[in-house]
Amino acid sequence: MKRTTSRTLVAVTLILVATGLLTLSLGGYLTPIQNLVLRPISTLQSWISLRVAALRDFLTSPRDVASLREEISSLEGEVSRLQQEIIALREQAAEAEILAALLDYARARPESSYKAARVIG
Numbered sequence: 810m811k812r813t814t815s816r817t818l819v820a821v822t823l824i825l826v827a828t829g830l831l832t833l834s835l836g837g838y839l840t841p842i843q844n845l846v847l848r849p850i851s852t853l854q855s856w857i858s859l860r861v862a863a864l865r866d867f868l869t870s871p872r873d874v875a876s877l878r879e880e881i882s883s884l885e886g887e888v889s890r891l892q893q894e895i896i897a898l899r900e901q902a903a904e905a906e907i908l909a910a911l912l913d914y915a916r917a918r919p920e921s922s923y924k925a926a927r928v929i930g
Contacts, residue, residue, distance in 0.1 A: 833839050
């Protein structure tokens with residue numbers, strides 16, 4: 810009987826302490842203590858976070874290099890295709906200039922017009 814009474818007393822005491830701490834915390838009275846405790850923990854957490862991020866980057870870099878090499882090879886293929894297209898377009902532009910020059914010549918000299926005819930003979 811004495812054992813259950815002491816357990817009940819401990820449980821009630823813990824509930825009252827928890828309720829009191831919760832009330833003090835919600836009232837803002839524990840903020841200086843929280844800041845005092847959380848500042849070193851926050852510093853430690855940021856230090857560990859930086860180390861974990863550096864380790865993750867170190868471990869994943871080989872995969873990144875392989876994917877970058879694939880992307881480089883595909884981009885080089887696209888560059889060569891675009892260079893061929895540029896050459897073809899420059900040839901077409903030169904041909905268009907020649908045809909435009911010939912057309913201007915025909916327009917400038919209308920007396921030299923040629924007509925198709927059937928020759929019998």
